[in-house]
Amino acid sequence: MSNSDLDLISLVESKFGDKIQVQRNLLGAAAITANNGLHHDVVKALLEADEKTGVTSITGLDLGANLGVYYHIHTSKPFITIKAEVPKANPAIKTLIDIHPGAAFHEKEVADLVGVIFEGHATPGHFVLPETWPEGVFPLRKDVKATEVKPVPTPEREANVLPENQRLVKIIIGPQHPALLEPEKFSVTVEGETVTKVDPRIGYVHRGIEKSAESRTYLQDVYLVERVCGICNPCHAYGFVGAVEKILKADVPERAQYLRVIALELNRIHSHLLTLGHAGLEIGYETIFQYFWRDREPIMDLIELTSGNRVYGSLITIGGVRRDLNSTDIPKLKEGMKNLRNQLPFYNKIYREESTLRLRMVEVGVMSREDAIKLSVVGPVARGSNYDTDIRKDIPYEAYGEIPFKEIVYNTGDVWARMNVRLDEVEESINIIDYALDHLPSGPIKVDLPRAVPTGEAVCSLEAPRGELFYYVRSNGTDMPERVKIRTPTFANIPSFLKSAIGESIADVPSNFVSLDPCFSCTDR
Amino acid sequence: MTDTKTWARVKSPWVLHFNAGACNGCDIEIVALLTPKYDVERFGIKLEPSPRHADVLLVTGAVTHQCAERLKRVYDQMPQPKFVVAIGACACSGGVFEGNYSVLGGVDKVIPVTAYIPGCPPRPEAIIDGVVKLLNALNPPKIKKQKAEDKPDVTPAIEEVNVDVKQ
Numbered sequence: 260m261s262n263s264d265l266d267l268i269s270l271v272e273s274k275f276g277d278k279i280q281v282q283r284n285l286l287g288a289a290a291i292t293a294n295n296g297l298h299h300d301v302v303k304a305l306l307e308a309d310e311k312t313g314v315t316s317i318t319g320l321d322l323g324a325n326l327g328v329y330y331h332i333h334t335s336k337p338f339i340t341i342k343a344e345v346p347k348a349n350p351a352i353k354t355l356i357d358i359h360p361g362a363a364f365h366e367k368e369v370a371d372l373v374g375v376i377f378e379g380h381a382t383p384g385h386f387v388l389p390e391t392w393p394e395g396v397f398p399l400r401k402d403v404k405a406t407e408v409k410p411v412p413t414p415e416r417e418a419n420v421l422p423e424n425q426r427l428v429k430i431i432i433g434p435q436h437p438a439l440l441e442p443e444k445f446s447v448t449v450e451g452e453t454v455t456k457v458d459p460r461i462g463y464v465h466r467g468i469e470k471s472a473e474s475r476t477y478l479q480d481v482y483l484v485e486r487v488c489g490i491c492n493p494c495h496a497y498g499f500v501g502a503v504e505k506i507l508k509a510d511v512p513e514r515a516q517y518l519r520v521i522a523l524e525l526n527r528i529h530s531h532l533l534t535l536g537h538a539g540l541e542i543g544y545e546t547i548f549q550y551f552w553r554d555r556e557p558i559m560d561l562i563e564l565t566s567g568n569r570v571y572g573s574l575i576t577i578g579g580v581r582r583d584l585n586s587t588d589i590p591k592l593k594e595g596m597k598n599l600r601n602q603l604p605f606y607n608k609i610y611r612e613e614s615t616l617r618l619r620m621v622e623v624g625v626m627s628r629e630d631a632i633k634l635s636v637v638g639p640v641a642r643g644s645n646y647d648t649d650i651r652k653d654i655p656y657e658a659y660g661e662i663p664f665k666e667i668v669y670n671t672g673d674v675w676a677r678m679n680v681r682l683d684e685v686e687e688s689i690n691i692i693d694y695a696l697d698h699l700p701s702g703p704i705k706v707d708l709p710r711a712v713p714t715g716e717a718v719c720s721l722e723a724p725r726g727e728l729f730y731y732v733r734s735n736g737t738d739m740p741e742r743v744k745i746r747t748p749t750f751a752n753i754p755s756f757l758k759s760a761i762g763e764s765i766a767d768v769p770s771n772f773v774s775l776d777p778c779f780s781c782t783d784r
Numbered sequence: 785m786t787d788t789k790t791w792a793r794v795k796s797p798w799v800l801h802f803n804a805g806a807c808n809g810c811d812i813e814i815v816a817l818l819t820p821k822y823d824v825e826r827f828g829i830k831l832e833p834s835p836r837h838a839d840v841l842l843v844t845g846a847v848t849h850q851c852a853e854r855l856k857r858v859y860d861q862m863p864q865p866k867f868v869v870a871i872g873a874c875a876c877s878g879g880v881f882e883g884n885y886s887v888l889g890g891v892d893k894v895i896p897v898t899a900y901i902p903g904c905p906p907r908p909e910a911i912i913d914g915v916v917k918l919l920n921a922l923n924p925p926k927i928k929k930q931k932a933e934d935k936p937d938v939t940p941a942i943e944e945v946n947v948d949v950k951q
Contacts, residue, residue, distance in 0.1 A: 389850040389886060398885055406885050410849060434854050435835070440811050441803045442851055463850045464805045467884040486880050489809025489905060533812065552819035559816075570809045570905050780807045 267308060267334055274304055286718050286731075287331070287338030298330055298343045299353045306358060311335040311648070313635035314355065315720070316746035317365040318731050319373030321401045326350050328375055331718060331729065331746075333635075338654065338720065345375065354380035361635030364754055365746075372399045372469075387462040387783055398470055399742075426450055430765065434463050441779040445772075452764050457757045464783040472743040477503055477712060480740065481576055487745060488781045489570055490533065493519075493526045494723035496575040498730035499743065501656065501719035503577055506712050506734050513700040515579035516657040521592075521695050522565060522574045523657075523721075524688040528599070529558045530724035531681040531688075534776040535606070538678055541773040542619040547609060554602055561595045564588055579705030589696055596689045603686055610675075610682055620675035624759040624771030627672060636755045637748050638726020639684070640775055643669045643676035650722040662694050674774040681776070711738045723748055725776050747781035793839060793865075794919050796828035800838035800862070804855045805887060806845030809905040810872035814842060822908045827916060835861040840915070843897075846874035846887040852894050859895045867898040867918060871911060876900045 268289045272281050279301065280292040293301045305312045312334045320327035322344065330341040345352050354377040355362040366377045371386040374397035385392055391410035396403060427448050434442035442463035448456040468487055472480045484499045485492040497519060504511060511519075536551030559569050566572020567582060574580050584592075610616065626636070631644040641648050649666045651659040667683040669676035712734040719730045726748030733742040752775045760771055803811050817824045818831060832838045835858045847855060859868065870891040873879035878889025891897050899921075901914035 389848065391849050406883060408885060434851065435802055435858055436833075440801075440815065441808065442805070442854065463848060463854075464803070464807075464845070465848060465850065465886050466805060466846060466881045467886040468881075471881070471884045483880055486807050486809070486904075489807040489812060492809075549819055552816065553821065556816070556819070556821045569907065570813070778808060 267305065267337060268339065270308055271301055271304055275301065286329075286340035286716060289337070290340045290342055292342045294343055296353045298328075298341045299355065299358070301341055302330065302332060302355055303358050305332060305334060305339070309334045311632060312359075313632060314359055314362040314365060315635065315727065315751075316729050316731070316744065317362065317369050318742070318744040319369035319375050319399065320733065320742050321373070321399065326373060326375055328352055328369065329731070330355070331731070333648075333727075336653065338718070340718065350374060351376045351378050353378050356380050359635070360633055361751075361754065364750060368750075371397075373397050374400065385462065387465045389462060389465070398467060427455065432768070441777075443777075443779045443782075447760070447765065447768060449765050452766070454760050454763055454765055454768065457760050459753060459757065461753070461779065462783055464780045466784065468784045469743055469745060472740060474739065476710065476738045477577060477740065478710070480743065482571075482573060484743070484745065485571055485573060487747070487784055488778055490530050490778060491526060491723045491725065491728070491781070492571055493522045493566075493575055494721060494728050495745070496573065497523060497657075498719050498721055498723075498728050498745070499732065500575055500577050501721065502717045502730045502732035503712060503734075503740075504708075505717035505719065506715040506732065507577075507708050509578060509706060509708055511579055511657075512703045512706060513658070514583075514702045515704045517695045517699050518565075518580045518584065518704060519575055520658045520662065521584075521692055522562075522572075522580070524691045524695075525558060525562050525565065527724045528685050528688045529555055529562065530776075531685050532558065534724075534773070535610075535678060535681055538674075538770065538773045539616075541769040542616070544616060544619075547616070551606070554599060557595050557598065561592055564591060576705070578708045579703070581705070583704050584699070589699075592692065592696060596692055600686070600689050603682075606682060610679055617675065619767075619770050620678065620774075621671075621673060623674045623767045624756075624763065624774060625671070625673045626755055626759045628670075630758060631672075631755065634754045634758065635751055636726075637751045638722070638724075638776075639667075639677050639680040640726065640752050640755055642667060642680045643774075644672035645670035648727070650720050650727050654720060656719075656721055658695065661698075662691050664691050664694075674770050677774040711736065712740070725749055725778060725781070726752065745784055747778070747784070749775065749778045749782045753777070753782065790922065794922055796830070797839045797915075797919060798830050798832040798837055799840040799842050799915070800832050800835050800858070801842045801844070802855060802858050804843055804845040804851040804875070804891065805848035806872065806874060810844040810875070813905050813908050813911060814844070814871065816908050817911060822912065824912060824915070827912075827919075829915065835859075836863065838862050839866065840918070841866065841868045841895075842871055842915075843868060843875050843891045843895075844871045846878045846881040846884075846889055847891055847894055848886050849888065850886075852888055855891070855894050868895055869899045869901060869914060869918060870897045871901045871914075872906060873902055873904045876902050879904060 282290045315331040315333045318329040325344040328343045332339045367382045367386040370382040430447045433444040444460040446458040484495045487495045532555040536548040539547035566574040626644050628645045631641050631646040664687045667680050714736045716733040729746040731744035735741040875891045881887045882889045899918045
């Protein structure tokens with residue numbers, strides 16, 4: 260921990276004194292217990308002291324008589340968790356949206372799933388739960404047997420003309436729409452061709468993974484959380500495993516750390532190529548889609564080579580990795596990286612110079628750095644707006660601390676910048692894999708760890724292809740976790756789309772939207 | 785006329801993809817089918833955005849409560865005859881999400897399913913195999929007739945061989 264980390268926590272300590280309790284090196288750099296509405300003041304103090312402060316996630320927990328509300332706060336360096344508790348009988352707590360608008364989605368989710376009431380932030384209806392879910396039943400509370408809940412009739416469909424103003428028309432995109440691979444609904448209100456408002460309805464892919472993780476063992480959960488998302492599954496596996504290993508205080512062998520980095524970077528390459536191609540499809544440039552997906556297939560073969568399967572390889576497991584690289588695999592990986600590197604100048608030329616592509620991307624969906632920070636945006640979307648946040652650099656995990664690589668930042672904040680961040684990151688990922696293969700340490704690939712995890716809690720953040728992925732795991736001494744909280748990058752990035760789409764043409768909605776690299780199976784869990 | 789219709793249906797099935805709460809694993813494999821390595825257009829298969837033009841509905845995912853009504857509506861909008869293919873372990877039976885509060889667990893809980901392609905996710909080759917098997921199962925009479933007509937060309941040769949053996 261550097262001096263600046265200590266400063267921010269010491270500042271909070273000196274400002275609030277005995278009114279808060281600080282436990283260092285728990286749930287990030289420190290866990291601060293701040294009850295009776297003090298959480299609001301602590302976050303305010305942090306926001307004033309550090310411009311990069313934002314809410315990563317809010318975890319709602321059932322602690323018996325009380326409900327816990329944990330605010331996971333990121334600052335320019337340390338990661339801080341602010342713990343607050345409210346009685347179950349009156350679960351009301353002060354909202355944070357007045358000082359940090361980025362907290363809105365997180366508060367809505369906690370209100371829907373755990374039943375915390377945020378004073379000053381109305382959360383009517385359901386947010387992620389289905390429309391047929393009865394009001395007042397909160398699936399993540401321990402006393403609710405979620406499978407026994409009886410659904411209620413669905414409400415009527417919404418009309419697409421707003422009666423109060425005939426000039427405004429609602430265009431409903433989704434849940435089944437050619438531009439969306441996944442079901443999610445966006446009601447876009449337009450005046451003429453200009454977008455005036457976007458209302459999201461998420462939850463079509465909500466499968467209740469956080470609840471079902473509580474009734475499976477840790478090892479089974481690795482396979483369950485991987486299935487949050489079929490694109491960035493090694494990241495989910497690592498997020499969960501990383502948090503569990505922190506509770507177990509496990510030392511993962513160096514070779515396993517390098518193999519994990521290779522798996523995570525191969526995943527980033529395939530995910531970025533997928534999005535760069537998909538963006539072409541959305542703007543009606545199908546040739547580029549076919550080209551990118553053609554070059555993605557050799558990467559899928561390499562993923563199969565290293566993990567055993569194209570999609571769900573389950574390479575990362577508690578204590579290390581399941582498969583080692585042998586001497587014949589390494590030349591194949593190097594060859595694959597070389598071939599992809601040779602293709603990159605061509606793609607760079609297309610993304611930078613091709614006029615049709617620039618027309619659909621340059622100065623579309625512009626988001627300023629201030630907005631990106633205020634909305635707690637993550638990943639390539641943030642880095643396209645000159646907001647330098649990359650967990651691999653900020654809080655290095657596994658072998659990332661030892662591997663040299665560049666953090667890609669663009670400053671125009673438009674769709675074009677976000678796609679170019681991804682394209683440049685593909686090159687960086689190739690460099691990382693090459694370096695990791697050259698410096699692969701010898702030794703074991705796994706340590707044996709006990710199946711039952713001692714009582715404790717931990718957080719794990721990592722840079723998934725779409726941005727920061729966050730896991731919170733709480734254990735109770737058995738072989739099953741008590742609570743698993745997943746905050747995915749798309750969940751954090753949707754508010755940025757809701758803002759940047761306003762005032763633009765309806766025709767720019769798809770290209771703006773795809774620049775987030777949206778993944779709704781992640782968003783809904 | 786029926787022969788022509790069946791011929792057209794088997795040679796150029798238009799498929800509609802609906803994600804009913806899947807993790808994206810199967811969905812990305814379906815999209816990969818359209819790209820140069822697998823290229824299902826060689827079977828005349830085309831991904832169609834509108835249910836009203838589609839012959840085959842490819843459904844992925846464990847079917848969440850929120851999606852179920854929509855899945856039924858998409859199915860109802862498709863013209864007859866229509867076929868449903870459940871792709872992936874989740875679409876077949878609920879998979880790893882079976883028993884979760886938010887999922888129904890399987891496409892056949894909502895609409896009738898013609899073919900099941902298991903796997904988590906099934907490999908693109910498996911999806912192609914499943915769809916082609918479905919097309920063959922449509923039992924095109926013309927193809928059968930052709931085989932029957934082909935037979936006479938082959939049988940004399942066998943008879944000759946038989947005769948040789950007897951001698």
